[in-house]
Amino acid sequence: MNTVDLAATGVRELNRRLQLASDDPSEQSWLVINPKGAHAVAAGLTRPVRIQIDGHVGYYCAGMNQAAAVTIDGHCGTGIAENIMSGLVRVRGNASQSAGASGHGGLLVIEGNAGPRCGISMKGVDIVVGGKTGHMSGFMAQSGNLVVCGDAGHDLGDSIYEAAIYVGGSPASLGTDCVEKDMTPKHRSLLRDLLSRAGIEIDPDRFRRFGSARKLYHFRVDHADAY
Amino acid sequence: MCGIVGLFLKNPALRGSLGGYFAPMLASMGERGPDSAGIAVYEAEPQGRASRVTAFHPDAGFSWESVAAELSRRLAAEVRVVVKADHAVLEADHDVSGVTRGLTDLDPDVRVVGYGKSVAVFKDKGSVAEIVARYGVADMAGSHAIGHTRMATESDVTTGHSHPFIADDDVCLVHNGSLSNHNRLRGWLIRQGMQFETDNDTEVAARYVAHRLQQGSGLKEALEAGLRDLDGFFTFAIGTRTGFAVLRDGFACKPAVLAETGDWVAMASEFRSLAELPGVEQADIWEPEPEVVYDWTLGPGA
Structure with a gap:
Protein backbone atom coordinates (compact mmCIF):
# COMPACT_ATOMS: atom_id res chain seq x y z
CA MET A 1 0.00 0.00 0.00
CA ASN A 2 1.40 3.37 -1.05
CA THR A 3 0.35 6.27 1.15
CA VAL A 4 0.10 9.77 -0.33
CA ASP A 5 -0.44 12.79 1.91
CA LEU A 6 -2.47 15.10 -0.31
CA ALA A 7 -1.74 18.07 1.93
CA ALA A 8 1.94 17.62 1.09
CA THR A 9 1.81 16.58 -2.59
CA GLY A 10 -1.10 18.53 -4.05
CA VAL A 11 -3.72 17.18 -6.44
CA ARG A 12 -1.71 17.39 -9.67
CA GLU A 13 1.18 15.34 -8.31
CA LEU A 14 -1.17 12.77 -6.74
CA ASN A 15 -3.14 12.34 -9.95
CA ARG A 16 0.01 12.13 -12.03
CA ARG A 17 1.31 9.28 -9.86
CA LEU A 18 -2.03 7.45 -9.96
CA GLN A 19 -2.43 7.90 -13.71
CA LEU A 20 1.08 6.66 -14.41
CA ALA A 21 0.98 3.67 -12.03
CA SER A 22 2.67 0.67 -13.67
CA ASP A 23 1.63 -2.98 -13.61
CA ASP A 24 4.15 -3.63 -10.85
CA PRO A 25 2.41 -5.16 -7.79
CA SER A 26 3.88 -2.40 -5.64
CA GLU A 27 1.83 0.22 -7.52
CA GLN A 28 -1.62 -1.38 -7.39
CA SER A 29 -2.85 -0.12 -4.04
CA TRP A 30 -2.95 3.46 -2.77
CA LEU A 31 -4.10 5.28 0.35
CA VAL A 32 -4.73 9.02 0.09
CA ILE A 33 -4.78 10.95 3.36
CA ASN A 34 -5.71 14.56 4.15
CA PRO A 35 -7.94 15.18 1.13
CA LYS A 36 -9.57 18.10 3.04
CA GLY A 37 -12.25 18.67 0.41
CA ALA A 38 -9.84 19.04 -2.53
CA HIS A 39 -11.30 18.92 -6.03
CA ALA A 40 -10.60 16.38 -8.82
CA VAL A 41 -8.91 13.88 -6.51
CA ALA A 42 -8.11 10.65 -8.41
CA ALA A 43 -9.61 12.01 -11.63
CA GLY A 44 -8.77 10.65 -15.07
CA LEU A 45 -7.51 7.22 -14.02
CA THR A 46 -7.24 4.57 -16.72
CA ARG A 47 -5.61 1.61 -14.95
CA PRO A 48 -7.08 -1.02 -12.57
CA VAL A 49 -5.50 0.40 -9.42
CA ARG A 50 -7.20 0.40 -6.00
CA ILE A 51 -7.42 3.72 -4.21
CA GLN A 52 -8.76 4.48 -0.78
CA ILE A 53 -9.30 8.12 0.19
CA ASP A 54 -9.39 8.74 3.92
CA GLY A 55 -11.65 11.78 4.41
CA HIS A 56 -14.00 14.14 2.57
CA VAL A 57 -13.37 15.20 -1.03
CA GLY A 58 -14.56 18.14 -3.12
CA TYR A 59 -15.83 18.31 -6.69
CA TYR A 60 -15.41 15.72 -9.47
CA CYS A 61 -13.59 13.08 -7.45
CA ALA A 62 -12.82 10.00 -9.59
CA GLY A 63 -14.13 11.86 -12.64
CA MET A 64 -13.81 10.03 -15.98
CA ASN A 65 -12.75 6.89 -14.13
CA GLN A 66 -11.73 3.89 -16.19
CA ALA A 67 -10.91 0.53 -14.60
CA ALA A 68 -9.80 1.87 -11.21
CA ALA A 69 -11.55 1.06 -7.93
CA VAL A 70 -11.83 4.22 -5.82
CA THR A 71 -13.27 4.23 -2.29
CA ILE A 72 -13.97 7.47 -0.43
CA ASP A 73 -14.12 7.07 3.33
CA GLY A 74 -16.10 10.27 3.75
CA HIS A 75 -18.50 12.60 1.94
CA CYS A 76 -17.98 14.04 -1.52
CA GLY A 77 -18.91 17.26 -3.30
CA THR A 78 -20.49 17.90 -6.69
CA GLY A 79 -20.04 15.41 -9.53
CA ILE A 80 -18.51 12.30 -7.96
CA ALA A 81 -17.51 9.87 -10.74
CA GLU A 82 -18.69 12.33 -13.36
CA ASN A 83 -18.46 10.67 -16.80
CA ILE A 84 -17.26 7.37 -15.30
CA MET A 85 -16.45 4.85 -18.08
CA SER A 86 -15.76 1.70 -16.08
CA GLY A 87 -14.46 0.49 -12.72
CA LEU A 88 -15.96 1.02 -9.28
CA VAL A 89 -16.36 4.20 -7.24
CA ARG A 90 -17.68 3.80 -3.70
CA VAL A 91 -18.61 6.65 -1.34
CA ARG A 92 -19.01 5.56 2.28
CA GLY A 93 -20.68 8.85 3.25
CA ASN A 94 -23.03 11.17 1.36
CA ALA A 95 -22.65 12.60 -2.12
CA SER A 96 -23.58 16.12 -3.24
CA GLN A 97 -25.39 17.00 -6.46
CA SER A 98 -24.91 15.41 -9.91
CA ALA A 99 -23.35 12.15 -8.72
CA GLY A 100 -22.38 9.95 -11.65
CA ALA A 101 -23.40 12.64 -14.14
CA SER A 102 -23.24 11.43 -17.76
CA GLY A 103 -21.47 8.19 -16.71
CA HIS A 104 -21.01 5.67 -19.52
CA GLY A 105 -20.22 2.49 -17.59
CA GLY A 106 -18.90 1.01 -14.36
CA LEU A 107 -20.55 1.09 -10.95
CA LEU A 108 -20.98 4.01 -8.54
CA VAL A 109 -22.05 3.09 -5.01
CA ILE A 110 -23.09 5.81 -2.56
CA GLU A 111 -23.67 4.16 0.81
CA GLY A 112 -25.27 7.29 2.32
CA ASN A 113 -27.54 9.81 0.61
CA ALA A 114 -27.13 11.48 -2.77
CA GLY A 115 -28.05 15.10 -3.47
CA PRO A 116 -30.11 16.52 -6.35
CA ARG A 117 -29.72 15.37 -9.96
CA CYS A 118 -28.05 12.06 -9.14
CA GLY A 119 -27.43 10.19 -12.40
CA ILE A 120 -28.25 13.19 -14.58
CA SER A 121 -27.83 12.25 -18.25
CA MET A 122 -26.37 8.85 -17.31
CA LYS A 123 -25.39 6.85 -20.40
CA GLY A 124 -24.78 3.32 -19.14
CA VAL A 125 -23.36 3.61 -15.62
CA ASP A 126 -25.00 1.68 -12.79
CA ILE A 127 -25.58 3.75 -9.64
CA VAL A 128 -26.65 2.30 -6.30
CA VAL A 129 -27.58 4.72 -3.51
CA GLY A 130 -27.98 3.20 -0.04
CA GLY A 131 -30.05 6.11 1.27
CA LYS A 132 -32.19 8.70 -0.47
CA THR A 133 -31.63 10.92 -3.50
CA GLY A 134 -32.46 14.57 -4.05
CA HIS A 135 -34.77 16.12 -6.60
CA MET A 136 -34.58 15.49 -10.35
CA SER A 137 -32.45 12.39 -10.06
CA GLY A 138 -32.19 10.44 -13.30
CA PHE A 139 -32.90 13.62 -15.29
CA MET A 140 -32.54 12.80 -19.01
CA ALA A 141 -31.01 9.43 -18.09
CA GLN A 142 -30.29 7.54 -21.31
CA SER A 143 -28.98 4.11 -20.30
CA GLY A 144 -27.92 2.17 -17.23
CA ASN A 145 -29.59 1.56 -13.85
CA LEU A 146 -30.19 3.93 -10.96
CA VAL A 147 -31.03 2.11 -7.72
CA VAL A 148 -32.30 4.17 -4.79
CA CYS A 149 -32.75 2.11 -1.61
CA GLY A 150 -34.52 4.93 0.25
CA ASP A 151 -36.83 7.66 -0.98
CA ALA A 152 -36.29 9.70 -4.15
CA GLY A 153 -36.84 13.47 -4.33
CA HIS A 154 -39.38 15.17 -6.54
CA ASP A 155 -39.41 14.92 -10.35
CA LEU A 156 -37.63 11.59 -10.47
CA GLY A 157 -36.60 10.54 -13.97
CA ASP A 158 -37.70 13.72 -15.69
CA SER A 159 -37.35 13.40 -19.49
CA ILE A 160 -35.82 9.95 -19.07
CA TYR A 161 -34.83 7.87 -22.10
CA GLU A 162 -33.92 4.17 -21.74
CA ALA A 163 -32.35 4.02 -18.27
CA ALA A 164 -34.12 2.05 -15.52
CA ILE A 165 -34.77 3.42 -12.03
CA TYR A 166 -35.46 1.20 -9.03
CA VAL A 167 -36.72 2.77 -5.81
CA GLY A 168 -36.94 0.91 -2.48
CA GLY A 169 -38.75 3.72 -0.70
CA SER A 170 -41.04 6.08 -2.58
CA PRO A 171 -40.49 8.95 -5.00
CA ALA A 172 -41.86 12.34 -3.93
CA SER A 173 -43.09 12.73 -7.51
CA LEU A 174 -42.24 11.53 -11.01
CA GLY A 175 -40.89 13.89 -13.64
CA THR A 176 -42.29 14.41 -17.11
CA ASP A 177 -42.55 11.20 -19.15
CA CYS A 178 -41.42 8.99 -16.23
CA VAL A 179 -43.84 6.19 -15.32
CA GLU A 180 -43.93 3.16 -13.07
CA LYS A 181 -43.35 -0.14 -14.82
CA ASP A 182 -43.81 -3.80 -13.89
CA MET A 183 -41.14 -5.56 -11.84
CA THR A 184 -40.65 -8.81 -13.77
CA PRO A 185 -38.42 -11.69 -12.60
CA LYS A 186 -35.81 -10.45 -15.08
CA HIS A 187 -35.71 -7.01 -13.43
CA ARG A 188 -35.68 -8.50 -9.93
CA SER A 189 -32.73 -10.67 -10.90
CA LEU A 190 -30.85 -7.70 -12.38
CA LEU A 191 -31.55 -5.67 -9.24
CA ARG A 192 -30.42 -8.51 -6.94
CA ASP A 193 -27.15 -8.71 -8.86
CA LEU A 194 -26.61 -4.93 -8.66
CA LEU A 195 -27.29 -4.82 -4.92
CA SER A 196 -24.97 -7.75 -4.40
CA ARG A 197 -22.18 -6.06 -6.36
CA ALA A 198 -22.81 -2.88 -4.37
CA GLY A 199 -22.61 -4.83 -1.11
CA ILE A 200 -25.91 -3.42 0.13
CA GLU A 201 -28.23 -5.81 1.92
CA ILE A 202 -31.85 -5.01 1.23
CA ASP A 203 -34.75 -7.14 0.00
CA PRO A 204 -35.15 -6.64 -3.81
CA ASP A 205 -38.87 -7.32 -3.43
CA ARG A 206 -39.27 -3.91 -1.79
CA PHE A 207 -38.39 -2.08 -4.99
CA ARG A 208 -40.55 -0.51 -7.67
CA ARG A 209 -39.32 0.13 -11.20
CA PHE A 210 -39.64 3.37 -13.15
CA GLY A 211 -38.77 4.26 -16.71
CA SER A 212 -39.72 6.20 -19.79
CA ALA A 213 -43.24 6.39 -21.18
CA ARG A 214 -41.44 7.22 -24.45
CA LYS A 215 -43.80 10.05 -25.29
CA LEU A 216 -41.12 12.76 -25.60
CA TYR A 217 -38.89 11.00 -28.13
CA HIS A 218 -40.42 12.84 -31.04
CA PHE A 219 -42.26 16.10 -30.92
CA ARG A 220 -46.02 15.60 -31.15
CA VAL A 221 -48.27 18.55 -30.90
CA ASP A 222 -50.63 16.50 -28.71
CA HIS A 223 -47.89 16.49 -26.05
CA ALA A 224 -46.89 20.12 -26.36
CA ASP A 225 -47.93 20.81 -22.79
CA ALA A 226 -45.45 18.23 -21.52
CA TYR A 227 -42.35 19.85 -23.03
CA MET B 1 -19.73 31.61 -8.82
CA PRO B 46 -22.47 45.52 22.84
CA GLN B 47 -21.89 46.59 26.46
CA GLY B 48 -24.61 49.14 26.51
CA ARG B 49 -23.30 51.40 23.78
CA ALA B 50 -25.92 52.97 21.56
CA SER B 51 -24.36 52.41 18.15
CA ARG B 52 -21.53 50.86 16.21
CA VAL B 53 -20.91 52.12 12.67
CA THR B 54 -18.36 50.94 10.13
CA ALA B 55 -17.42 53.41 7.43
CA PHE B 56 -15.09 53.47 4.47
CA HIS B 57 -13.25 56.36 2.80
CA PRO B 58 -11.41 56.03 -0.53
CA ASP B 59 -8.57 58.33 0.66
CA ALA B 60 -5.99 56.18 2.46
CA GLY B 61 -4.75 59.18 4.43
CA PHE B 62 -8.21 60.15 5.66
CA SER B 63 -8.09 61.33 9.29
CA TRP B 64 -10.74 59.28 11.06
CA GLU B 65 -9.55 60.59 14.44
CA SER B 66 -10.33 64.17 13.58
CA VAL B 67 -13.68 63.17 12.08
CA ALA B 68 -14.52 61.24 15.24
CA ALA B 69 -13.55 64.23 17.39
CA GLU B 70 -15.70 66.60 15.33
CA LEU B 71 -18.57 64.12 15.32
CA SER B 72 -18.30 63.81 19.10
CA ARG B 73 -18.51 67.59 19.44
CA ARG B 74 -21.52 67.89 17.12
CA LEU B 75 -23.42 64.99 18.71
CA ALA B 76 -22.39 65.96 22.24
CA ALA B 77 -21.63 62.27 22.80
CA GLU B 78 -18.53 60.18 23.22
CA VAL B 79 -17.29 58.65 19.92
CA ARG B 80 -14.54 56.02 19.98
CA VAL B 81 -12.85 55.04 16.72
CA VAL B 82 -10.75 52.06 15.65
CA VAL B 83 -9.14 52.36 12.21
CA LYS B 84 -8.44 49.30 10.07
CA ALA B 85 -6.84 50.25 6.74
CA ASP B 86 -9.40 52.42 4.87
CA HIS B 87 -12.28 51.39 7.16
CA ALA B 88 -13.07 52.73 10.61
CA VAL B 89 -15.33 51.35 13.31
CA LEU B 90 -16.96 54.12 15.34
CA GLU B 91 -18.72 53.37 18.62
CA ALA B 92 -20.87 56.17 19.94
CA ASP B 93 -23.20 56.91 22.80
CA HIS B 94 -25.69 58.17 20.26
CA ASP B 95 -28.25 56.55 17.96
CA VAL B 96 -27.23 54.99 14.65
CA SER B 97 -28.95 57.45 12.34
CA GLY B 98 -27.33 60.43 14.07
CA VAL B 99 -23.88 58.92 13.64
CA THR B 100 -24.33 57.88 10.00
CA ARG B 101 -25.87 61.21 9.03
CA GLY B 102 -23.16 63.06 10.93
CA LEU B 103 -20.43 61.16 9.11
CA THR B 104 -21.74 61.82 5.62
CA ASP B 105 -22.38 65.47 6.54
CA LEU B 106 -18.73 65.81 7.54
CA ASP B 107 -17.44 64.25 4.32
CA PRO B 108 -19.70 63.19 1.42
CA ASP B 109 -17.12 60.61 0.32
CA VAL B 110 -17.56 58.65 3.54
CA ARG B 111 -19.51 55.49 2.82
CA VAL B 112 -21.23 53.68 5.68
CA VAL B 113 -20.88 49.90 5.15
CA GLY B 114 -22.10 48.60 8.51
CA TYR B 115 -24.30 49.84 11.35
CA GLY B 116 -26.19 48.68 14.38
CA LYS B 117 -25.09 47.81 17.90
CA SER B 118 -22.83 44.83 17.40
CA VAL B 119 -21.76 44.39 13.78
CA ALA B 120 -18.60 45.59 12.07
CA VAL B 121 -18.35 45.23 8.27
CA PHE B 122 -15.21 45.26 6.15
CA LYS B 123 -15.33 44.83 2.38
CA ASP B 124 -13.01 45.69 -0.43
Missing part, protein backbone atom coordinates in the same frame (compact mmCIF):
# COMPACT_ATOMS: atom_id res chain seq x y z
CA CYS B 2 -19.02 33.19 -5.44
CA GLY B 3 -17.87 31.81 -2.13
CA ILE B 4 -19.79 32.31 1.09
CA VAL B 5 -18.95 31.30 4.64
CA GLY B 6 -20.51 31.69 8.06
CA LEU B 7 -19.44 30.78 11.57
CA PHE B 8 -21.63 30.89 14.66
CA LEU B 9 -20.04 30.14 18.02
CA LYS B 10 -22.29 28.28 20.43
CA ASN B 11 -19.58 28.17 23.09
CA PRO B 12 -18.95 31.72 24.44
CA ALA B 13 -15.47 30.67 25.58
CA LEU B 14 -14.37 30.57 21.92
CA ARG B 15 -15.30 34.19 21.12
CA GLY B 16 -11.71 35.35 21.31
CA SER B 17 -10.89 32.85 18.56
CA LEU B 18 -13.68 33.80 16.13
CA GLY B 19 -11.36 35.52 13.67
CA GLY B 20 -8.72 32.83 14.01
CA TYR B 21 -11.29 30.21 13.02
CA PHE B 22 -12.95 32.39 10.40
CA ALA B 23 -10.00 33.88 8.47
CA PRO B 24 -8.84 30.57 6.93
CA MET B 25 -12.45 29.67 6.08
CA LEU B 26 -12.83 32.85 4.07
CA ALA B 27 -9.33 32.76 2.58
CA SER B 28 -9.89 29.26 1.19
CA MET B 29 -12.82 30.55 -0.89
CA GLY B 30 -10.59 32.90 -2.90
CA GLU B 31 -10.79 30.77 -6.04
CA ARG B 32 -14.58 31.07 -6.02
CA GLY B 33 -14.46 34.86 -5.94
CA PRO B 34 -11.40 36.87 -7.04
CA ASP B 35 -13.11 40.26 -7.50
CA SER B 36 -13.80 41.35 -3.94
CA ALA B 37 -14.32 40.03 -0.45
CA GLY B 38 -16.03 41.12 2.71
CA ILE B 39 -17.04 40.12 6.21
CA ALA B 40 -19.57 41.05 8.86
CA VAL B 41 -18.36 40.28 12.38
CA TYR B 42 -20.72 40.40 15.35
CA GLU B 43 -19.56 41.30 18.82
CA ALA B 44 -21.61 39.30 21.26
CA GLU B 45 -21.97 41.92 23.97
CA LYS B 125 -11.97 44.92 -3.97
CA GLY B 126 -9.09 42.56 -4.62
CA SER B 127 -7.92 39.17 -3.47
CA VAL B 128 -9.32 37.69 -0.31
CA ALA B 129 -5.86 36.84 1.05
CA GLU B 130 -4.87 40.53 0.91
CA ILE B 131 -8.19 41.61 2.40
CA VAL B 132 -7.98 39.12 5.28
CA ALA B 133 -4.49 40.43 6.07
CA ARG B 134 -5.34 44.12 5.54
CA TYR B 135 -8.19 44.14 8.05
CA GLY B 136 -6.61 41.72 10.51
CA VAL B 137 -9.52 39.28 10.32
CA ALA B 138 -7.62 36.55 12.18
CA ASP B 139 -7.43 38.75 15.29
CA MET B 140 -11.12 39.66 15.43
CA ALA B 141 -13.29 38.51 18.32
CA GLY B 142 -17.02 37.99 18.41
CA SER B 143 -19.91 35.56 18.50
CA HIS B 144 -20.54 35.04 14.79
CA ALA B 145 -19.46 36.16 11.35
CA ILE B 146 -20.45 35.84 7.71
CA GLY B 147 -18.19 36.39 4.73
CA HIS B 148 -18.13 36.45 0.97
CA THR B 149 -15.72 36.21 -1.94
CA ARG B 150 -17.25 37.68 -5.10
CA MET B 151 -17.10 36.73 -8.74
CA ALA B 152 -19.24 39.51 -10.15
CA THR B 153 -21.90 38.53 -12.67
CA GLU B 154 -24.55 41.20 -12.74
CA SER B 155 -23.29 44.54 -11.43
CA ASP B 156 -20.12 46.56 -11.04
CA VAL B 157 -17.01 45.57 -9.08
CA THR B 158 -16.76 48.25 -6.40
CA THR B 159 -16.55 48.28 -2.62
CA GLY B 160 -20.20 49.33 -2.58
CA HIS B 161 -21.24 46.36 -4.70
CA SER B 162 -19.28 43.95 -2.50
CA HIS B 163 -20.95 41.74 0.05
CA PRO B 164 -22.00 41.60 2.87
CA PHE B 165 -24.93 43.93 2.32
CA ILE B 166 -26.41 45.53 5.40
CA ALA B 167 -30.07 46.50 5.28
CA ASP B 168 -30.99 47.42 8.85
CA ASP B 169 -29.30 47.57 12.24
CA ASP B 170 -27.07 44.47 12.43
CA VAL B 171 -28.92 42.72 9.54
CA CYS B 172 -26.37 41.46 6.99
CA LEU B 173 -26.62 39.04 4.10
CA VAL B 174 -24.18 37.30 1.74
CA HIS B 175 -25.28 35.56 -1.43
CA ASN B 176 -24.04 33.05 -3.95
CA GLY B 177 -26.28 33.09 -7.00
CA SER B 178 -28.34 35.59 -8.94
CA LEU B 179 -31.87 36.86 -8.54
CA SER B 180 -34.03 37.28 -11.63
CA ASN B 181 -36.85 39.40 -10.19
CA HIS B 182 -34.75 41.92 -8.27
CA ASN B 183 -35.85 44.94 -10.30
CA ARG B 184 -39.54 44.34 -9.65
CA LEU B 185 -38.89 43.51 -6.01
CA ARG B 186 -36.71 46.60 -5.57
CA GLY B 187 -39.57 48.73 -6.86
CA TRP B 188 -41.97 47.09 -4.42
CA LEU B 189 -39.58 47.57 -1.49
CA ILE B 190 -39.05 51.24 -2.41
CA ARG B 191 -42.82 51.67 -2.29
CA GLN B 192 -42.71 50.10 1.18
CA GLY B 193 -40.27 52.83 2.21
CA MET B 194 -36.92 51.02 1.86
CA GLN B 195 -33.96 52.98 0.50
CA PHE B 196 -31.34 51.46 -1.80
CA GLU B 197 -27.68 52.28 -2.36
CA THR B 198 -26.87 50.11 -5.40
CA ASP B 199 -28.43 48.32 -8.39
CA ASN B 200 -27.18 44.99 -7.01
CA ASP B 201 -29.52 41.99 -6.77
CA THR B 202 -28.18 40.87 -3.41
CA GLU B 203 -28.95 44.25 -1.86
CA VAL B 204 -32.59 43.54 -2.77
CA ALA B 205 -32.48 40.24 -0.87
CA ALA B 206 -30.94 41.95 2.16
CA ARG B 207 -33.53 44.78 2.10
CA TYR B 208 -36.29 42.21 1.66
CA VAL B 209 -35.24 40.30 4.79
CA ALA B 210 -34.86 43.56 6.72
CA HIS B 211 -38.31 44.67 5.59
CA ARG B 212 -39.90 41.44 6.82
CA LEU B 213 -38.08 41.75 10.14
CA GLN B 214 -39.30 45.34 10.48
CA GLN B 215 -42.83 44.07 9.87
CA GLY B 216 -42.46 41.85 12.91
CA SER B 217 -41.39 38.52 11.43
CA GLY B 218 -38.76 36.41 13.10
CA LEU B 219 -35.70 35.54 11.02
CA LYS B 220 -37.10 32.12 10.11
CA GLU B 221 -40.46 33.56 9.02
CA ALA B 222 -38.76 36.33 7.04
CA LEU B 223 -36.74 33.79 5.08
CA GLU B 224 -39.71 31.51 4.53
CA ALA B 225 -41.52 34.51 3.03
CA GLY B 226 -38.42 35.07 0.88
CA LEU B 227 -38.85 31.61 -0.62
CA ARG B 228 -42.17 32.78 -2.01
CA ASP B 229 -41.06 36.22 -3.21
CA LEU B 230 -37.45 35.82 -4.38
CA ASP B 231 -37.02 34.26 -7.82
CA GLY B 232 -33.62 33.03 -8.89
CA PHE B 233 -30.65 31.07 -7.65
CA PHE B 234 -29.41 31.59 -4.15
CA THR B 235 -27.58 30.25 -1.21
CA PHE B 236 -27.76 32.90 1.53
CA ALA B 237 -26.00 33.25 4.84
CA ILE B 238 -27.63 35.85 7.07
CA GLY B 239 -26.48 37.43 10.32
CA THR B 240 -28.48 39.43 12.83
CA ARG B 241 -27.38 40.71 16.25
CA THR B 242 -28.32 37.42 17.88
CA GLY B 243 -29.02 35.11 14.94
CA PHE B 244 -27.46 33.22 12.08
CA ALA B 245 -29.32 31.53 9.22
CA VAL B 246 -28.72 29.67 5.96
CA LEU B 247 -31.17 29.26 3.08
CA ARG B 248 -31.02 27.69 -0.40
CA ASP B 249 -33.50 28.04 -3.24
CA GLY B 250 -35.52 25.08 -4.49
CA PHE B 251 -33.23 24.29 -7.39
CA ALA B 252 -30.24 24.11 -5.02
CA CYS B 253 -27.58 24.43 -7.69
CA LYS B 254 -25.52 26.85 -5.58
CA PRO B 255 -23.52 24.73 -3.18
CA ALA B 256 -23.55 24.74 0.60
CA VAL B 257 -22.22 22.58 3.40
CA LEU B 258 -23.13 22.86 7.06
CA ALA B 259 -21.12 21.46 9.96
CA GLU B 260 -22.06 21.53 13.63
CA THR B 261 -20.40 20.56 16.88
CA GLY B 262 -21.30 21.36 20.48
CA ASP B 263 -19.08 24.45 20.17
CA TRP B 264 -19.95 25.92 16.78
CA VAL B 265 -21.99 25.89 13.57
CA ALA B 266 -20.14 26.55 10.34
CA MET B 267 -21.40 27.02 6.81
CA ALA B 268 -19.45 27.26 3.57
CA SER B 269 -19.86 26.91 -0.18
CA GLU B 270 -17.46 23.97 -0.09
CA PHE B 271 -16.17 21.55 2.52
CA ARG B 272 -12.54 22.58 1.97
CA SER B 273 -13.40 25.83 3.71
CA LEU B 274 -14.32 23.87 6.85
CA ALA B 275 -11.50 21.35 6.69
CA GLU B 276 -9.19 23.16 9.14
CA LEU B 277 -11.78 24.03 11.81
CA PRO B 278 -10.82 22.65 15.23
CA GLY B 279 -13.10 19.70 15.98
CA VAL B 280 -14.37 19.26 12.41
CA GLU B 281 -13.48 15.55 12.57
CA GLN B 282 -16.26 15.10 15.13
CA ALA B 283 -18.76 17.47 13.50
CA ASP B 284 -22.11 16.54 11.99
CA ILE B 285 -21.68 17.47 8.33
CA TRP B 286 -24.55 17.79 5.90
CA GLU B 287 -25.76 19.58 2.82
CA PRO B 288 -28.63 21.94 3.62
CA GLU B 289 -31.85 20.83 1.94
CA PRO B 290 -33.47 23.08 -0.67
CA GLU B 291 -36.08 25.53 0.68
CA VAL B 292 -35.38 24.72 4.32
CA VAL B 293 -34.45 27.54 6.71
CA TYR B 294 -31.61 26.62 9.06
CA ASP B 295 -31.24 29.10 11.91
CA TRP B 296 -29.48 29.46 15.22
CA THR B 297 -29.88 32.03 18.00
CA LEU B 298 -27.48 33.12 20.72
CA GLY B 299 -28.52 32.05 24.20
CA PRO B 300 -29.98 34.50 26.72
CA GLY B 301 -27.51 36.99 28.12
CA ALA B 302 -25.44 37.06 24.96
